[in-house]
Amino acid sequence: MSLVIKHIDCRIVDHAVRQDGAIVSSLGRHSASRYCIVTIESRDGLFGYGEATTAPIWSGESAETATWMIDRFIGPLLTGSTFDHPAEALALVDRQLYGNPFAKAAVDVALWDLWARRQEKAVADLIADRRPVEAIPTRVSIGCYPAEETVRLAQEFWAAGVRTLKFKTGVPGIDDVARLRAVREELGDEPIFTIDANGAYASADEAVRAVEALEPFALSLVEQPTPRDRLNMLAEVRRRTRTPIMADEAVFSPAELNEALELDAFDVLSIYPGKNGGFTHSLSMAAAAQAAGKACAIGSNLETDLGQAPHACLAASLSAFPVETYACDLMGSLFYSESAVTPPIVLDKGRVIPPRGIGFGVVPRV
Numbered sequence: 392m393s394l395v396i397k398h399i400d401c402r403i404v405d406h407a408v409r410q411d412g413a414i415v416s417s418l419g420r421h422s423a424s425r426y427c428i429v430t431i432e433s434r435d436g437l438f439g440y441g442e443a444t445t446a447p448i449w450s451g452e453s454a455e456t457a458t459w460m461i462d463r464f465i466g467p468l469l470t471g472s473t474f475d476h477p478a479e480a481l482a483l484v485d486r487q488l489y490g491n492p493f494a495k496a497a498v499d500v501a502l503w504d505l506w507a508r509r510q511e512k513a514v515a516d517l518i519a520d521r522r523p524v525e526a527i528p529t530r531v532s533i534g535c536y537p538a539e540e541t542v543r544l545a546q547e548f549w550a551a552g553v554r555t556l557k558f559k560t561g562v563p564g565i566d567d568v569a570r571l572r573a574v575r576e577e578l579g580d581e582p583i584f585t586i587d588a589n590g591a592y593a594s595a596d597e598a599v600r601a602v603e604a605l606e607p608f609a610l611s612l613v614e615q616p617t618p619r620d621r622l623n624m625l626a627e628v629r630r631r632t633r634t635p636i637m638a639d640e641a642v643f644s645p646a647e648l649n650e651a652l653e654l655d656a657f658d659v660l661s662i663y664p665g666k667n668g669g670f671t672h673s674l675s676m677a678a679a680a681q682a683a684g685k686a687c688a689i690g691s692n693l694e695t696d697l698g699q700a701p702h703a704c705l706a707a708s709l710s711a712f713p714v715e716t717y718a719c720d721l722m723g724s725l726f727y728s729e730s731a732v733t734p735p736i737v738l739d740k741g742r743v744i745p746p747r748g749i750g751f752g753v754v755p756r757v
């Protein structure tokens with residue numbers, strides 16, 4: 392079904408994000424969510440929506456640079472063009488513009504939304520290889536705070552029904568062993584513990600020491616222990632430790648995934664459209680990881696519900712995501728008091744209910 396793009400619009404929105412318990416990682420503190428909302432109108436008067444969930448420390452992009460790249464390059468490239476599939480438009484963009492994955496993804500997500508709406512279908516109906524999961528277990532990030540604050544946050548999230556806790560680790564001056572021990576003592580054996588160092592450990596030796604010190608508290612996953620551009624180091628840590636390794640910052644693009652697979656550098660791949668430079672790329676990367684025997688889980692840059700809708704769609708629809716084994720970072724409603732969309736995405740007993748409805752099932756509220 393062909394689609395003629397009439398107009399691409401960007402606007403910047405500041406979303407009020409929780410300050411108490413804000414995510415603190417080795418990269419810094421997430422205390423502001425200034426994102427770009429992309430709206431694409433087709434010639435037949437339909438609309439599709441996407442969010443550039445930008446954080447300069449993460450991809451080198453801001454809401455302003457995403458807006459500029461879309462207004463200056465992507466918009467003029469696509470406006471007036473006819474496409475039979477969103478992948479055709481993204482291929483054109485990728486040939487003309489290097490980098491800027493979150494800007495590209497916001498456009499690609501909006502095109503998928505629009506393309507599905509044009510067919511009066513949910514995107515899940517177009518991509519699913521299984522009966523979509525009805526409720527996806529959420530993993531929530533607990534910032535790298537001292538033990539007492541860590542316990543308080545863990546208790547709050549546990550009481551909200553979240554069963555998988557992701558402890559940010561590797562911030563100098565914070566005793567991660569004391570934090571994880573304190574939470575185990577308080578909440579017992581039931582919570583699933585994962586850690587995410589966001590590349591904090593500078594060498595394989597340092598990473599192995601840090602992981603081995605925390606393994607007595609029963610880790611189910613170690614996320615990105617080593618710096619993002621050191622795939623060999625990540626592979627070495629995986630060989631030397633027993634807990635499954637998740638690649639996050641190390642693998643943004645399909646090309647990086649190929650190299651990580653060649654090195655057998657990870658067990659679980661963190662996937663989401665912003666990081667991957669498009670929903671289209673997330674689909675192909677999930678398929679490639681699955682073909683290589685690797686599991687996938689949704690990662691996050693603290694999307695609003697607008698950004699989370701395509702994440703929930705991927706996790707629910709594709710068998711590459713074993714969501715009961717590896718929970719997904721669908722934690723937006725624990726950090727934003729107001730939803731950015733209608734209808735809001737529901738988090739019930741620690742599980743996200745994927746939106747139903749055509750497209751990705753949501754429309755920006757503002």
Ligand SMILES: [Mg+2]
Pocket residue numbers: 587589614615639640661690
């Ligand atoms: Mg991560």
